[in-house]
Amino acid sequence: MVDSLTAATQQGQSEPTSPRRDRYRLWQMASMIRRVRAPGRVNLIGDHTDYTGGLVLPMAINFATTLTYELTLGRASDIQSSNFDQNTSRYISAVEAEMREAGCDVPGIRGELSTTIPVGAGLSSSAALETALALAFGAPSSTHEERVALAKLLQRAEQRAVGVPCGIMDQLICLIGRKDHAALIDCGTLDVTHVRIPDGIDVVVRFVAERTLAGSEYADRVAQCALAEQTIGPLRLADIDAVLSIEDVTARKRARHVISENGRVREFVVALSSGDLTTAGQLMFDSHQSLATEFDVSTPQMDAVIDEMRRTPGVIGARMTGGGFGGCVVAIVERGVDIAGWRVSTADGASISE
Ligand code: GLA
Numbered sequence: 001m002v003d004s005l006t007a008a009t010q011q012g013q014s015e016p017t018s019p020r021r022d023r024y025r026l027w028q029m030a031s032m033i034r035r036v037r038a039p040g041r042v043n044l045i046g047d048h049t050d051y052t053g054g055l056v057l058p059m060a061i062n063f064a065t066t067l068t069y070e071l072t073l074g075r076a077s078d079i080q081s082s083n084f085d086q087n088t089s090r091y092i093s094a095v096e097a098e099m100r101e102a103g104c105d106v107p108g109i110r111g112e113l114s115t116t117i118p119v120g121a122g123l124s125s126s127a128a129l130e131t132a133l134a135l136a137f138g139a140p141s142s143t144h145e146e147r148v149a150l151a152k153l154l155q156r157a158e159q160r161a162v163g164v165p166c167g168i169m170d171q172l173i174c175l176i177g178r179k180d181h182a183a184l185i186d187c188g189t190l191d192v193t194h195v196r197i198p199d200g201i202d203v204v205v206r207f208v209a210e211r212t213l214a215g216s217e218y219a220d221r222v223a224q225c226a227l228a229e230q231t232i233g234p235l236r237l238a239d240i241d242a243v244l245s246i247e248d249v250t251a252r253k254r255a256r257h258v259i260s261e262n263g264r265v266r267e268f269v270v271a272l273s274s275g276d277l278t279t280a281g282q283l284m285f286d287s288h289q290s291l292a293t294e295f296d297v298s299t300p301q302m303d304a305v306i307d308e309m310r311r312t313p314g315v316i317g318a319r320m321t322g323g324g325f326g327g328c329v330v331a332i333v334e335r336g337v338d339i340a341g342w343r344v345s346t347a348d349g350a351s352i353s354e
Contacts, residue, residue, distance in 0.1 A: 033070055035353050036066070036352045037064050037066050037132070037350065038065050038066075038131040039062070039064045039065075039128060039348075040061050040063040040127075040128050041058045042321055042328070042330050042344060043321045043322055043330070044059060044268070044330060045261075045265050045287050047291055047295075047297075047321065047322065047323070047324070048295055048323075048324075049262055050167025051167035052187075052236055053186075053187050055184065056185050057195065058169055058182060059173070059197070060347045061346065061347055062345045063117040063118070063344065064128065065113065065128040066132070067079070067111050068111055069109045069136050071107050071109055078109075079109065082113075087126070088129065091161045094130075094157040095133045095134055096133075096137065098153050098154070098160065105138075107138060109136050113132070118207060121211075121327055121328050122211055122322035123322070124173075126170075127154065128350075134153070147172075148176070155167070165218070168185075169185065172185060172190070173185070173349075175349045175350055176192055178194045179346050180196060181195055181346060182194075182195050184265070195273065198277070202332070202336070203343070203345075204330070204332075204333050204341040204342065204343055204344070205331075205341055205344050206328060206342070207327075207328050209301055211326030221254060224254040225255065229255075231245055232245060235255055238259050240259045243259065253294045256290075257290045257294035260294075264290075268283045277317075277332070288306050288319035297320070297324030299324075309329070313337070314333050315331050315333050316334065318332075
């Protein structure tokens with residue numbers, strides 16, 4: 001990992017310098033104002049598949065977290081935030097700790113955080129926060145490989161900060177998102193295929209209820225999938241018929257969701273790419289049904305919103321998105337249809353500017 005201050009010092013050494021001028025250059029580099037922008041995400045299809053190495057199709061969105069900062073000459077950071085809760089400091093410590101454990105020389109920064117991602121809505125405000133911090137702390141991110149490595153580190157930071165055994169989807173899409181595209185991610189191999197969002201549709205996200213994944217429910221689902229895998233092996237490779245051999249009824253239901261959801265992601269990508277929006281929409285409704293009845297992560301309120309959307313002219317498909325237990329639903333709709341919610345657009349992955 002690059003230590004920005006060390007780099008600054010090395011740059012300074014290429015010209016004839018005096019110790020005083022070196023100190024001045026260092027001070028100049030440190031006091032340069034930089035800005036990191038890290039997007040939130042919405043997942044079009046493929047939920048509760050990432051932590052068993054399955055398929056997901058998220059897109060980075062135009063809601064983002066911004067960290068405006070300068071490097072300090074010490075190691076301590078002073079980061080202010082107007083619209084984050086007390087968890088912010090846990091994320092800062094977790095990102096710093098993971099980066100240090102990975103051998104990075106983490107500099108101190110002085111900065112101000114702000115976000116347009118609604119916190120607690122399931123649009124990955126925490127992944128955006130972690131990513132913004134890591135880039136400000138100098139994590140390498142110029143190549144795709146560096147971004148994948150950083151996503152793994154930040155997944156550990158998330159787990160460390162809130163104790164939730166989350167998958168890698170949120171951190172990875174925040175780093176590798178691409179304008180006009182969703183990303184098909186194979187969470188087993190971490191291969192990424194950018195999938196163009198067709199013209200003529202809007203993506204609408206409707207907030208239903210605040211949620212938190214810090215409770216035990218998410219961890220329970222992870223454990224139930226692991227239990228299913230003890231009988232039928234990796235769910236990412238399993239055949240749907242294999243679930244019949246899982247004795248535990250709950251684990252069997254969870255496995256049925258995961259295996260069928262991986263199939264739906266594949267079919268959705270084909271449908272979207274070939275312009276078959278009717279099939280794509282139906283797959284979203286099917287995904288919601290499976291999350292509600294097999295994976296038990298929806299809520300009556302979310303189910304009611306999906307039912308309403310199913311009856312709304314111009315709605316092509318809709319489903320809950322993200323971890324569930326509240327949060328948001330996502331719909332693809334015919335362009336310009338009048339429907340309540342945020343019309344979100346695609347965004348590039350996190351970036352840093354001066
Ligand atoms: C949360 C987690 C992700 C993923 C989704 C469900 O957003 O952070 O890793 O498991 O839930 O798809």
